[in-house]
Amino acid sequence: MKTIVICGTSKNLGKYLSENFSKKNKVFKISRSANKQDKNQISCNISKKEDAKKTLKFLKYKQKKIDAFIFCIGDSSKNYDDIAKSNHFDQSFKSNFYPFVNLLNSYLETFKKKPTQFKVKY
Numbered sequence: 001m002k003t004i005v006i007c008g009t010s011k012n013l014g015k016y017l018s019e020n021f022s023k024k025n026k027v028f029k030i031s032r033s034a035n036k037q038d039k040n041q042i043s044c045n046i047s048k049k050e051d052a053k054k055t056l057k058f059l060k061y062k063q064k065k066i067d068a069f070i071f072c073i074g075d076s077s078k079n080y081d082d083i084a085k086s087n088h089f090d091q092s093f094k095s096n097f098y099p100f101v102n103l104l105n106s107y108l109e110t111f112k113k114k115p116t117q118f119k120v121k122y
Contacts, residue, residue: 001024001025001026002025002026002068003025003026003027003028003063003066003067003068004021004026004027004028004066004067004070005027005030005059005066005068005069005070006021006027006028006029006030006069006070006072007030007069007070007072007099007103008030008031008071008072008073009029009030009031009041009072010032012072013072013121014031014072014073017072021070022040026040026063027040028059028062028063029041029042030042030046030055031043031044032044032045042058042059046073046099046100046102047094047095047098047099048102049102049106052099052102052105052106053109053110055106056103056106056107056109056110056111057110059110060110060111065114065116066114066116067116067117068116068118068119069103069107069117069119070119070121071100071103071118071119071120071121073095073096073099073100074095074096074099074121075091075092075095075096100120104118
């Protein structure tokens, strides 16, 4: 049995993956809106550095080793009509790239560079 952390589990791909991986693995599910009745569901806004650090410290307390992270957080919707402008890219980085950086840095700081796998969906 592997220990997997899936980020972005409130809907779509993250929800689907968490339901399927939970059948044969221990899965911790991270989303901004958590189901209080699921003991492995963690409410966290990964886009905030301090929230990411706090969540990773909690995960280390619960589980000394994480085999894999699956990152499904982000907004892939196109919010412009014709030609993309720099503010559209800024928003995309803010909702997609920076939360992953927060997760990765928090992992490295908390788990002291223990080997794991990161899978990212963009």
